Amino acid sequence: MVKPVYITGIGSVSAQKTYDNETFLEEVRAYSDTTITVLDPDYKAYIPRAAARRMAKGIKMSTVSSKTALDDAGLTKVDAIIVGTGLGCIGDSEKFVSAIIDNKEQFLTPTRFIQSSHNTVSGQIAIGLGCKGYNYTYVHSAISFESALIDAQMQLGAEEADHILVGGVDEVVAHHVNTHRLIGHVKQNPVASDALLRSNTPGCVMGEGAHFFTLGHKKTSSAYAELVGVRTYNTLAEEKLEETVLAFLEEHGETPESIDLVVLGNNGDVAYDHYYAVLTKGIFNEHPQAYYKHLSGEFDTASAFGFWLAAKMLRTGTVPTVVQLNRAPVKKPKTILLYNQYRGENHSLVVLRQC
Amino acid sequence: MGILSAIGNNVAENYRSLSTASPGISRITKIDTIHKNDIMVGEIPATNSELEKQLGLPENSWSRSALIGAIAAKEAVAHANIADLHEYRTGLISGTTVGGMDKSEQHFYDYFDNDNEWHHINGLHAGDSTKKIAQSLGLEASFATTISTACSSAANAILLGARMIKSGRLDRVIVGGTDSLSKFTINGFKTLMILSDTYNTPFDDQRKGLNLGEAAAYLVLESDKVVKKTQKAVLGYVKGYGNANDAFHQTASSENGDGAVLAMEKALQVAGIAATEIDYVNAHGTATPNNDLSEGRAMLRVFENKVPDFSSTKAFTGHTLATAGAVEAVYSILALQNNTVFPNLNFKTPMSEFQLRPQTTLKTKELHTVLSNSFGFGGNCTTLLFSKEAW
Numbered sequence: 001m002v003k004p005v006y007i008t009g010i011g012s013v014s015a016q017k018t019y020d021n022e023t024f025l026e027e028v029r030a031y032s033d034t035t036i037t038v039l040d041p042d043y044k045a046y047i048p049r050a051a052a053r054r055m056a057k058g059i060k061m062s063t064v065s066s067k068t069a070l071d072d073a074g075l076t077k078v079d080a081i082i083v084g085t086g087l088g089c090i091g092d093s094e095k096f097v098s099a100i101i102d103n104k105e106q107f108l109t110p111t112r113f114i115q116s117s118h119n120t121v122s123g124q125i126a127i128g129l130g131c132k133g134y135n136y137t138y139v140h141s142a143i144s145f146e147s148a149l150i151d152a153q154m155q156l157g158a159e160e161a162d163h164i165l166v167g168g169v170d171e172v173v174a175h176h177v178n179t180h181r182l183i184g185h186v187k188q189n190p191v192a193s194d195a196l197l198r199s200n201t202p203g204c205v206m207g208e209g210a211h212f213f214t215l216g217h218k219k220t221s222s223a224y225a226e227l228v229g230v231r232t233y234n235t236l237a238e239e240k241l242e243e244t245v246l247a248f249l250e251e252h253g254e255t256p257e258s259i260d261l262v263v264l265g266n267n268g269d270v271a272y273d274h275y276y277a278v279l280t281k282g283i284f285n286e287h288p289q290a291y292y293k294h295l296s297g298e299f300d301t302a303s304a305f306g307f308w309l310a311a312k313m314l315r316t317g318t319v320p321t322v323v324q325l326n327r328a329p330v331k332k333p334k335t336i337l338l339y340n341q342y343r344g345e346n347h348s349l350v351v352l353r354q355c
Numbered sequence: 356m357g358i359l360s361a362i363g364n365n366v367a368e369n370y371r372s373l374s375t376a377s378p379g380i381s382r383i384t385k386i387d388t389i390h391k392n393d394i395m396v397g398e399i400p401a402t403n404s405e406l407e408k409q410l411g412l413p414e415n416s417w418s419r420s421a422l423i424g425a426i427a428a429k430e431a432v433a434h435a436n437i438a439d440l441h442e443y444r445t446g447l448i449s450g451t452t453v454g455g456m457d458k459s460e461q462h463f464y465d466y467f468d469n470d471n472e473w474h475h476i477n478g479l480h481a482g483d484s485t486k487k488i489a490q491s492l493g494l495e496a497s498f499a500t501t502i503s504t505a506c507s508s509a510a511n512a513i514l515l516g517a518r519m520i521k522s523g524r525l526d527r528v529i530v531g532g533t534d535s536l537s538k539f540t541i542n543g544f545k546t547l548m549i550l551s552d553t554y555n556t557p558f559d560d561q562r563k564g565l566n567l568g569e570a571a572a573y574l575v576l577e578s579d580k581v582v583k584k585t586q587k588a589v590l591g592y593v594k595g596y597g598n599a600n601d602a603f604h605q606t607a608s609s610e611n612g613d614g615a616v617l618a619m620e621k622a623l624q625v626a627g628i629a630a631t632e633i634d635y636v637n638a639h640g641t642a643t644p645n646n647d648l649s650e651g652r653a654m655l656r657v658f659e660n661k662v663p664d665f666s667s668t669k670a671f672t673g674h675t676l677a678t679a680g681a682v683e684a685v686y687s688i689l690a691l692q693n694n695t696v697f698p699n700l701n702f703k704t705p706m707s708e709f710q711l712r713p714q715t716t717l718k719t720k721e722l723h724t725v726l727s728n729s730f731g732f733g734g735n736c737t738t739l740l741f742s743k744e745a746w
Binding site: 081086087088093096097098100101104105106108109110113114116117118119120122123124126127129130131132133134135136137138139140141143144147150151154157158175176178179180182183185231232233234235236237240244300345346 | 388389390447451452456459460463464466467470473476477479480481482483485486489494495496497498499500501502503504505511515518519522524538539542543545546547598599600601602603604605606613614617731732733734735
């Protein structure tokens with residue numbers, strides 16, 4: 001029999017003050033920009049100063065976020081580490097590329113190259129925890145984190161592991177932002193957080209973050225929610241979205257009526273947000289709806305912020321006003337559906353249930 | 356199966372080169388690097404334009420990783436006789452480290468001067484090569500993901516694919532990887548001082564480091580159910596797999612190969628067989644001082660000093676990074692099909708630390724099981740176990 005899977009600990013370093021697990025979006029940082037960066041936790045409390053000096057930001061954020069999740073779950077070790085990241089420690093990749101070009105392939109040092117490996121974060125966490133178990137890194141755009149979730153759910157469901165650390169991390173880096181602004185993926189002009197969905201312009205506000213979760217097949221007293229199902233689709237035609245969602249729900253014993261809240265990945269890109277409208281104006285028209293990318297920014301693993309948000313909402317039984325997308329009366333959510341896509345590709349559906 | 360490497364443009368050509376001991380290592384011709392006289396590489400002969408022509412794409416459409424990946428994946432799907440990709444729940448899992456870096460490094464500054472190369476901007480995402488492969492296969496509304504665990508990426512793609520079929524999430528999955536040569540990796544490995552200036556010599560005492568290579572290779576995995584329904588001839592079975600982490604150093608393997616031992620032991624455990632039942636080991640054998648010593652020690656531990664016939668095929672192809680595990684999975688299946696142990700070229704003297712001697716000539720013997728190792732940065736160690744029979 002396939003075992004149920006639970007979220008037993010969470011950690012977040014994001015553009016909001018989420019690194020403190022005791023709070024839940026009581027204070028919200030508003031932005032008016034085209035890119036947003038994380039609110040730095042006290043890295044010194046987690047990483048020796050000498051080591052931190054040349055450490056990629058992605059590793060630093062992940063160190064804090066993963067430690068927070070492990071502490072939250074009361075774990076000091078895990079059986080497997082699975083990380084999703086669209087671009088890895090891209091800051092180091094870009095520094096290495098520019099050094100190759102600027103110095104004509106001479107006088108290069110290995111640190112930047114080493115940290116450019118997409119699996120640097122999962123490798124570093126393994127070294128930190130002395131974890132010799134399964135260690136994977138998924139790098140598939142907007143479903144990088146969901147790929148990690150699917151992998152973890154398979155292992156835990158089959159009891160091949162008891163505790164798995166799953167995370168998503170991405171950095172905001174100037175060259176990447178600037179090139180993606182050229183092709184219209186990043187907004188040309190600043191947008192205020194609370195006006196993101198009314199920008200009526202193409203592109204997103206690019207952000208960054210590191211979100212880690214401990215998952216297990218035993219329901220602990222600290223468990224946040226049950227991870228009921230995850231599914232990803234490389235492409236999905238807009239006219240197929242509704243039937244796909246219905247089939248996904250049915251597969252997991254849910255119906256639109258049994259869903260209390262939908263958490264959507266709207267990022268204010270006028271060219272692609274209509275995917276979400278299919279659901280918000282369709283089968284979930286009357287449902288309470290939430291969104292979060294005005295708080296986190298958009299990045300390949302931004303959906304892990306959505307996952308964090310849903311876990312928090314299920315644990316606390318509250319839906320912060322700042323994430324409410326419509327005016328449907330919000331009750332204490334018991335079952336949440338998350339839907340995300342990026343630029344019409346890499347769609348993901350996740351169901352979380354109160355446990 | 357489908358493959359494109361320095362020793363052939365398809366499976367048949369690769370097999371011919373392996374069985375005639377014809378390596379594909381040469382000086383680099385397609386990348387203008389200042390290191391060109393200091394390194395040897397395993398380069399795919401075709402130019403990007405030729406690859407694009409083969410795919411019916413306009414010039415300068417895609418990065419080289421995406422081009423070779425699409426060609427190899429198409430060969431695999433054709434070889435598997437798949438008429439309708441969506442008849443069964445089909446997925447695509449690809450490993451890559453370089454992705455579209457070849458184009459990114461060429462146009463890093465150009466992007467700001469003119470818009471001629473803007474179509475390559477998004478290619479920097481590792482997942483972009485997988486997306487293009489899915490596109491050329493016509494795979495839609497399906498599970499498609501990318502794994503990047505350095506040099507074990509494609510081996511891990513195969514491992515995940517096998518698990519997804521086992522768990523019932525997929526009926527069929529195209530697994531493998533793609534990595535082209537780039538200045539990025541040439542210079543990166545150069546700074547680590549593990550590039551040989553001559554032909555790489557796996558497991559030799561005088562080994563001087565690795566030759567970088569480029570390749571794309573994919574295999575089609577299908578469930579028992581699909582095989583039964585379609586009455587297909589099975590090329591081989593993924594019987595075992597194991598992934599473990601050395602948790603020792605970001606770029607070096609531990610002296611005693613702890614991670615490698617764990618990976619091999621897990622694979623044997625999943626397959627439910629003893630180490631003595633392995634007929635051939637296709638070793639990672641990159642020819643770096645560190646890898647070959649660590650892997651050698653790990654093999655001695657797992658096989659309790661009675662290491663079966665083993666060889667590294669890196670002297671043929673160079674180290675194809677993310678793709679290595681898929682290239683060597685194809686070679687492992689070819690070994691099983693043809694009852695052949697491929698030679699470990701360029702080996703002369705056993706290492707001073709132990710007396711391990713790889714198989715240096717083509718050897719014909721009955722093969723039932725092959726174990727294939729792939730190890731990467733971040734301490735990532737993966738072992739795959741293939742068998743000829745279902746048992």
